[in-house]
Amino acid sequence: MHTVDKPQVHKQEVCVIGGSRYFGKLLVERLRAAGHRVTVINRGSARPPAGVEHLVVDRDDEAALTAALGDRTFDVVVDQVCYTPVQAAIAVRAFAGRTRRYVMTSTIEVYDPATAAPGALAAGAPGTPVAEDVVDPAGWPVRTDLPWHDAAYREAHYAEGKRQAEAVFTREGRFDFACVRSAHVLGGGAREFTGRLAHYVERVARGEEIAVHAGARPTVFIHYRELAEVLLWAATATAFTGPVNACSDGLLDVRDLVAVIAGQTGRRPGYRTVAPGAVASPFSVDRHYAMANDRARELGFAFSRTADWLPGAVAEAL
Template identity: 75%
Template sequence: MKRICVIGGSRYIGRLLVERLRDAGHHVTLVNRGSAAPPEGVTHLVADRDDEAALAAALGSRRFDVVVDQVCYTPVQAAVAARVFRDRTRRYVMTSTIEVYDPASAALPPVPPGVPVPEEQVAPADWTVGMDLPWHDEAYREAHYGEGKRQAEAVLTRQDGFPFATVRSAHVLGGGALEFTGRLAHHVTRVARGEAIAVHADARPTVFVHHEELAALLAWAATDTGFTGPLNACSDGLLDVRDVTAAVGERLGRKPVHRTVAAGEEAAPFSYDRHYAMSNARAKSLGFPFSRTADWLPGAVSEAVEAVEAQV
């Protein structure tokens, strides 16, 4: 049994992770701002992770085998965590994102088209950190989501208080109404109404992960392995936006309508004009077995359809 602290486990992946860890017999401490009731059987600490003094006070003298940070978005937050948990944990795992590889948000080394991007594409130890940028501004954080994650990884990689690992998640699907980004629901709504979906002329493929699979991988990362550094998390199989809308169309019995966007025009969710689909080879080499996106996508689409219909 491990003593595990989860920061920000109040919904979706975080809540699934907390429940998995609890059900496996681990002692789980959940830290969040108290916006939602925690699952039964876990210790709940209410604190704002941005308030260093309040976070340290809430933790008190507690010590953990591992911390899983679900809500670290900026280098400032990472620096607070590095200081607060320096003598409180033996290991730290941060949930990151495929968007750290997005060439539209940073100057990255080129990757041949169609070649899945390995973890080495973004090396946290070498990334420039700007602590004085306006990370406190919510609009700025949202507009620089990938950069915030890159810099957070960099800060935690360079600290010397605990071994650090970062899980770079693919686009998460599944869970119906729990999938709060609404990206799959966007496609369901437009296909159901016969409305055109804006796509790039040469939409590039990307990678996905089921929400339950990501929770399972995070639990595995926290308990069954001691890897450090970045790890890509994605199911097997590349899909582009037309593959996703085709799955929606099949479920609804309607043919999707697509509209090609002009250069610079915003496209629909999961339509990309640049390549940054990840490789999951490292996770597989460490022993994590991934599913195939094509196997679980129909079920995720059905959940999204049911959630959209329930709102009508």
Template identity: 75%
Template sequence: MKRICVIGGSRYFGRVLVQRLQATGHRVTVINRGSTRPPAGVEHLVADRDDEAALITALGSRSFDVVVDQVCYTPVQAAIAARAFNGRTRRYVMTSTIEVYDPASAALPAVPPGTPVPEETVDPATWLVRTDLTWHDAAYLQAHYAEGKRQAEAVFAQHYGFAFATLRSAHVLGGGAAEFTGRLQHYTERITRGAKITVHAEALPTVFVHYEELADLLEWAATRTDATGPVNACSDGLLDVHGLGAVIAAQTGRKAVYRRVAAGEPASPFSFDRHYAMSNARARELGFTFSHITDWLPGAVAEALAVTASATS
């Protein structure tokens, strides 16, 4: 049994993670701002992670075997957490994103199209940290989401106060109404209505992960491995926007209709004009086995279609 702290953990795959940790006998503490309570039996600390003094006060004298950080988006947030948990935990696991590899958001080593992107493409141990930028500004953060994640990873990787692992999640799907991004819903609604979907003329494939599989990987990282550094989290199999549309069309009996735009122009979610689909080879080498996207995507689409039908009935 481990003593595990989850920062966030109130919705989607974070909530599933908390439930699974609790079900397997671990002592779980959830830290959030209090808007959502964790399941019964899970300790709940109410604090704003952006307020260092409040976070330290809420922690009191507690210590943990592992901290799982679900909601770290900036190097400022990471620096606060690194100081607050220094001496309180042996291991820190951060949920990151495939977007750290987006070549449109940073000068990154070139990866040939079609080659799965490995973790070493972005090394947090050497990445420059700029806590003086306007990370507190919501518009700035939204525009620099990928860089915020890269720099947050870098703060922890360069902190040395505890072992650190970062799980770089692919695009997360599944969960029906629980899927708060609304991206899959965008496709199910438009294909159901016969509306056009804006895609790039040469849309490139990307990688996905089911929300329950991501929760499995986080549980594994917190309790069953001592691996450190970046680990990519994606199901096997590449999929482009047309393949996604085909799965939805097959279940609706409707044809997906596309409006094509040139590279560089705005398009629907999951239409990419640049390559950065990840490799999951490192996670496999460490002992985690992923499903194939075809194992779960039809079910995720069925859930999204049920939500669409409910919303329009």
């Protein structure tokens, strides 16, 4: 799917927070296969593979997390499930002196101007993918007093929670910190828990209309296997710090995506244009925040092309 310039690396002690499903589960498997010693921290929803140490604890409970860690130390921590600055602050304290490197899985949504305060994000040139410096965690304001403990609030402020979590790690972490900002993740058939690709497959197969914005903007995607490889690379094969964008090559808009599905189903798609500001189907975006992957490429990771793997991902969903 891609090529990576891989230096020789020693086997490492790796802690994965989360890692119980989708690309996180695959990351644990890839780390283990590469010979690294892996510890998984989660609330016990799923057991990790054989040979992986399992700590069952709620990462939001600082005292319990610290007690569960005991005297363990790690070369790197990969945090798959940090959504708020409060969670980041707990992790900063719990892992101080326990790891030399910390990698957080972040998201393309940090670039969405609709989820930030007016004027907080500089508008990119239409059609030009944005670079990492558009959102600088070193200067992003943090509000730990907001109701981050409330699940509904956290879900409604997902992008802002990720931005502020990045900021806490960047400014307060006593370890080298990097964050991988993932594009929209596809692939894996039933493993793809968001159901967004399945939404399109089902509607096209049934001949139902797809709600889209007028002039929907293009965005970027990544296959779940490739994202696992990016995280493996970020954790064990390179020493960069700060944010890095992770997306396959090639911009696609919602109609491009549906065209691939239509080609495999033999059904002609129908569209319904929604009013400005109204909710449309997943991946139909009316504002520009597609990412550029130049920094990761310069650091040594070569991405695949979305056009090469997307037909297979659609076939899995079908």
